[in-house]
Amino acid sequence: MSGLRVRGLLALSATALGAYYLGSRTERLQQSSDVFPRLPGLPTFGTVSAASLVASNVNLTATPSRISEIMKFGFPGLDNVRSHSDYVLSYDRRNRIPHWVFEHLTAESVAKNDSVDRSKCDFKPDESIHPFFRSQNTDYRKSGFDRGHMAAAGNHRLHQKHCEETFYLSNMAPQVGQGFNRDAWNSLEMHVRKLTKSYSNVYVCTGPLYLPHKEDDGKMYVKYEVIGSNTVAVPTHFYKVIVGEAADHKLHMEAYVMPNKVISNDTPLNVFQVPPETVERAAGLLFFDQINRNQLASINGRKV
DNA sequence: TTTACTGT
Numbered sequence: 001m002s003g004l005r006v007r008g009l010l011a012l013s014a015t016a017l018g019a020y021y022l023g024s025r026t027e028r029l030q031q032s033s034d035v036f037p038r039l040p041g042l043p044t045f046g047t048v049s050a051a052s053l054v055a056s057n058v059n060l061t062a063t064p065s066r067i068s069e070i071m072k073f074g075f076p077g078l079d080n081v082r083s084h085s086d087y088v089l090s091y092d093r094r095n096r097i098p099h100w101v102f103e104h105l106t107a108e109s110v111a112k113n114d115s116v117d118r119s120k121c122d123f124k125p126d127e128s129i130h131p132f133f134r135s136q137n138t139d140y141r142k143s144g145f146d147r148g149h150m151a152a153a154g155n156h157r158l159h160q161k162h163c164e165e166t167f168y169l170s171n172m173a174p175q176v177g178q179g180f181n182r183d184a185w186n187s188l189e190m191h192v193r194k195l196t197k198s199y200s201n202v203y204v205c206t207g208p209l210y211l212p213h214k215e216d217d218g219k220m221y222v223k224y225e226v227i228g229s230n231t232v233a234v235p236t237h238f239y240k241v242i243v244g245e246a247a248d249h250k251l252h253m254e255a256y257v258m259p260n261k262v263i264s265n266d267t268p269l270n271v272f273q274v275p276p277e278t279v280e281r282a283a284g285l286l287f288f289d290q291i292n293r294n295q296l297a298s299i300n301g302r303k304v
Numbered sequence: 305t306t307t308a309c310t311g312t
Contacts (some may be wrong), residue, residue: 015305118306146308175308189307191310 058159059085070104070151073243074290076205076283082128082170086162087151089171093133095233097173100207100285101150107196108208121163123147135169139228146182148175148238150206152189173208174227174234179262185238188256190240191269199252201243208235209257209282235260239279241287250297253288255279273300 003249041182047176062083070088074080079099080091086109090099125136140147150171156162175181195202210233212220225234242254256269276299280286 142310144309150306152307177308182309186305186307 004038007074015297019125028155028238033191055207058162059083060159060161061063062088070102070203072104072290073203073288074286076102076285076287076289084151084165084168086156086158087171089151091129091133091170092233093130094231095208096133096139097233097235098136098150098171098207100205100283101171103151103155103204103206105155105193105202105204106200109194110155110193110196112248115161116157116160116165118153120160121167123167123172124168126168129170135172135230136228139171139230139232140172140174141228144172144177145227145234146177147172148181148185150208152192152206154189155193155204160163173238174225174232174260175238176261180258180260183265184263188258188269188272194239195242195244199246200300201245203243203245203288205241205287207239207283207285208233209217209237209239209279211236211282239283241279242278243288243291249295251291251295252298253277253296254300272301275299 007152019172027227028071029170062085066085067088070086075090077090082089082091086103088102090101091097092099123137125134127134137147148167150165150173153163153166156166175185192202192204210222210224212222222236224236225253226232227234237257238258239258240254240256241257244254246252253276255274255278256272257274257279258272277288298304
């Protein structure tokens with residue numbers, strides 16, 4: 001193999017690794033301590049009980065193994081990817097909100113945990129985003145919109161740090177509060193958590209949409225409000241594409257699109273189900289593209 | 305329950 005070809009391969013693998021690692025704020029500093037977490041007595045593995053291993057096995061940094069677990073079925077896109085200890089995000093600099101966030105949930109990770117207190121978490125600007133593209137709390141203040149989590153706080157109850165990491169403003173998008181974020185959207189988030197009761201693993205991708213509509217001149221336009229001095233985009237809709245992995249390893253996909261507006265509380269969730277391809281075309285993303293098609297058993301509850 | 309706001 002020629003030296004040139006070897007260099008090319010090395011550059012390629014560095015790029016692939018970069019996709020996993022881009023922008024994660026702590027792993028370069030803490031990687032070595034995380035590969036060997038605080039287990040006194042290591043490296044004599046036999047001296048560590050299984051119980052203490054489980055207790056200390058909560059990843060507190062974005063380790064390669066956790067990221068590849070979350071992203072098992074592929075990246076929807078590769079724009080400004082950031083990895084956190086329990087979720088992965090792609091940031092849209094132009095709109096100052098995420099393109100997508102990816103989470104992996106289990107019954108254990110969403111179980112009620114009294115040691116994790118949401119009220120102790122503060123919404124905070126993400127210093128890892130260039131100031132030109134970073135949203136601030138003042139952008140949202142008196143805007144009339146909630147700072148709506150894309151990766152939901154309630155999905156990250158294994159550790160206080162996991163919960164806190166969902167409060168970066170890079171994980172927020174302006175959402176109608178009463179009637180949407182605190183109601184229909186919250187119901188959808190609770191539905192996703194409930195799926196961990198039927199599936200051993202739940203993978204969920206969440207993000208904004210800016211959908212076109214026809215105006216009086218008969219032409220199609222995309223129109224959305226922007227808020228604050230950083231002109232944070234207010235999406236017209238939000239989506240969730242979900243995959244549940246059953247005990248038999250069959251995969252079940254659901255996709256939802258909800259308008260960012262007051263939704264009557266008596267509206268059933270299935271009203272918002274759409275073909276996953278519809279979301280992909282609207283978002284410019286490909287979801288779960290690494291799934292083996294013959295593993296996919298159902299889409300929106302219908303056999304495929 | 306969980307989601308957050310504004311005003312102090």
